[in-house]
Amino acid sequence: MMRETIGYAIIGLGALFDLFGCVGLVRLPDIYNRLQAATKCVTLGTCLILLGGMLVAGRGDMAAKCLLCGAFVLITSPTAAHALARGAYHSGAPLWEGSVIDRYGAEGAGRGGAGEKLP
Amino acid sequence: MTFALVVLFCLLFSCFLCLYRIAQGPTAPDRTVAIDILGIVIVGVCVIAALVTGRDFYINIAIAWSLLSFIGTLALAKHLEGRPFDD
Numbered sequence: 001m002m003r004e005t006i007g008y009a010i011i012g013l014g015a016l017f018d019l020f021g022c023v024g025l026v027r028l029p030d031i032y033n034r035l036q037a038a039t040k041c042v043t044l045g046t047c048l049i050l051l052g053g054m055l056v057a058g059r060g061d062m063a064a065k066c067l068l069c070g071a072f073v074l075i076t077s078p079t080a081a082h083a084l085a086r087g088a089y090h091s092g093a094p095l096w097e098g099s100v101i102d103r104y105g106a107e108g109a110g111r112g113g114a115g116e117k118l119p
Numbered sequence: 120m121t122f123a124l125v126v127l128f129c130l131l132f133s134c135f136l137c138l139y140r141i142a143q144g145p146t147a148p149d150r151t152v153a154i155d156i157l158g159i160v161i162v163g164v165c166v167i168a169a170l171v172t173g174r175d176f177y178i179n180i181a182i183a184w185s186l187l188s189f190i191g192t193l194a195l196a197k198h199l200e201g202r203p204f205d206d
Contacts, residue, residue: 008122011126011167011170012122012125012126014163015126015129015130015163016129018129018130018133018160018163019129019130019132019133021133021156022132022133022134022136022137022156022160023136025136025137025140025152025153025156026136026139026140031146031148031149031152034140034149034152035152038152038156039155039156042133042156042159042160043159045163046159046160046162046163049163049166049167050162050163050166053166053167053169053170056170057170061175062169062175062178065175065178065179065182066166066178068182069162069166069178069181069182069185072182072185072186073159073162073185076185076186076189077155077159077189079189079193080155080188080189080192080193080196081155083192083193083196083197084148084151084152084155084192084195084196084199086196086200087148087151087195087196087197087198087199087200088148088151088152088196088199090199090200090201091147091148091199091200091201093146093148
């Protein structure tokens with residue numbers, strides 16, 4: 001009983017993180033801001049939902065599959081976000097006009113698209 | 120059961136926010152980010168469905184969905200970067 005209560009509390013927390021991440025995806029002004037807000041919040045929220053599902057399910061193959069899927073999401077989601085940020089920068093997506101620094105462009109990554117040779 | 124319905128409502132509202140960004144987003148990378156986030160949110164929806172119904176094949180759907188969403192996002196990022204797919 002105690003274990004299921006803790007599991008449902010963790011599931012509720014994860015759902016709130018998902019909701020706030022998607023609000024950030026709608027509200028923020030720039031693709032890079034949207035990418036970092038949504039990726040961090042939604043990765044943590046889905047991993048918390050999977051952890052709570054593991055606690056509610058107890059033992060058995062359902063809990064093992066929840067743990068496996070949580071570990072997989074925790075590994076693959078930041079990788080996909082990193083590749084997506086790099087692809088968006090090289091496709092020439094503009095920064096927000098209030099941005100103050102661009103270290104990646106200053107290091108010579110270039111703003112070119114398909115025609116330019118990548119480092 | 121009521122708690123599960125509230126959680127499902129939160130997750131479905133998140134899905135509608137992602138769909139708004141897919142429809143509205145000014146550039147192609149915005150839409151790609153929203154597609155990636157939508158795939159991760161739906162994994163959570165599958166887990167809640169597995170807990171409500173008590174059947175564990177929804178977890179298999181969640182694992183396969185996260186795998187396919189990851190591969191699709193990598194392919195779209197590579198396409199945005201301008202590289203060929205057989206690199």
